[in-house]
Amino acid sequence: MPKQLPLTDLDACCSPLAREPLSEGQAVELSRLFKAMSDPVRLRLLSLIASHAGGEACVCDLTGAFDLTAPTISHHLKVLRESGLVTGERRGTWVYYRVHPEVLARLSAVLVPGEETVPA
Amino acid sequence: MPKQLPLTDLDACCSPLAREPLSEGQAVELSRLFKAMSDPVRLRLLSLIASHAGGEACVCDLTGAFDLTAPTISHHLKVLRESGLVTGERRGTWVYYRVHPEVLARLSAVLVPGEETVPA
Numbered sequence: 001m002p003k004q005l006p007l008t009d010l011d012a013c014c015s016p017l018a019r020e021p022l023s024e025g026q027a028v029e030l031s032r033l034f035k036a037m038s039d040p041v042r043l044r045l046l047s048l049i050a051s052h053a054g055g056e057a058c059v060c061d062l063t064g065a066f067d068l069t070a071p072t073i074s075h076h077l078k079v080l081r082e083s084g085l086v087t088g089e090r091r092g093t094w095v096y097y098r099v100h101p102e103v104l105a106r107l108s109a110v111l112v113p114g115e116e117t118v119p120a
Numbered sequence: 121m122p123k124q125l126p127l128t129d130l131d132a133c134c135s136p137l138a139r140e141p142l143s144e145g146q147a148v149e150l151s152r153l154f155k156a157m158s159d160p161v162r163l164r165l166l167s168l169i170a171s172h173a174g175g176e177a178c179v180c181d182l183t184g185a186f187d188l189t190a191p192t193i194s195h196h197l198k199v200l201r202e203s204g205l206v207t208g209e210r211r212g213t214w215v216y217y218r219v220h221p222e223v224l225a226r227l228s229a230v231l232v233p234g235e236e237t238v239p240a
Contacts, residue, residue: 017163018170018219021185027160027167035158040147043137043154047147050138050234065141099138101233111228113221114170 018114138234156203
């Protein structure tokens with residue numbers, strides 16, 4: 001069974017949530033991504049990976065920023081990978097992580113406030 | 121104790137997470153907002169409110185979309201309100217909900233993918 005989130009619903013997803021109501025399916029897919037980002041350590045990992053030179057980082061670049069054990073960091077990276085927010089590729093000793101920019105871009109687009117919601 | 125999320129850290133928050141690493145404080149504040157959005161029912165409620173005519177909706181506009189009891193809907197609305205994503209104002213019989221467009225706009229901005237992460 002593939003561990004990666006199937007992006008079927010997200011491929012077509014979504015108009016800004018302030019423009020039209022999300023469907024149930026869209027809400028389920030999006031909620032999984034937001035759940036992956038609902039932990040401060042995972043958010044910082046995501047940010048460290050995305051902002052790293054070249055857009056990718058290995059675990060060796062990440063662990064120093066946290067007062068956490070390697071297995072804990074690995075667990076959070078696994079959640080990020082399974083959500084589809086990041087990909088991991090083993091090269092030699094290390095797994096190199098890279099953010100899925102399309103997924104970030106879709107999340108960003110879905111949260112753009114609608115005109116109706118902007119105060120006059 | 122105020123139930124509303126103090127937006128102190130969010131007021132200044134944040135550069136796109138792909139541009140520079142989030143601080144611990146920023147990650148904590150953002151993770152609370154993403155946690156509020158990590159449930160499909162809450163995401164649909166948020167979208168229904170934000171996309172409703174005039175940018176606000178009362179519970180009477182929302183319950184019909186769900187096969188859930190009124191207390192369950194109320195619980196989810198409370199979580200959204202406490203997160204700072206929506207405000208609620210009682211007028212007569214009903215509480216009217218409105219999305220905080222500034223908070224949505226900040227979340228959208230923080231997720232914009234950086235140039236480094238966009239494939240060539």
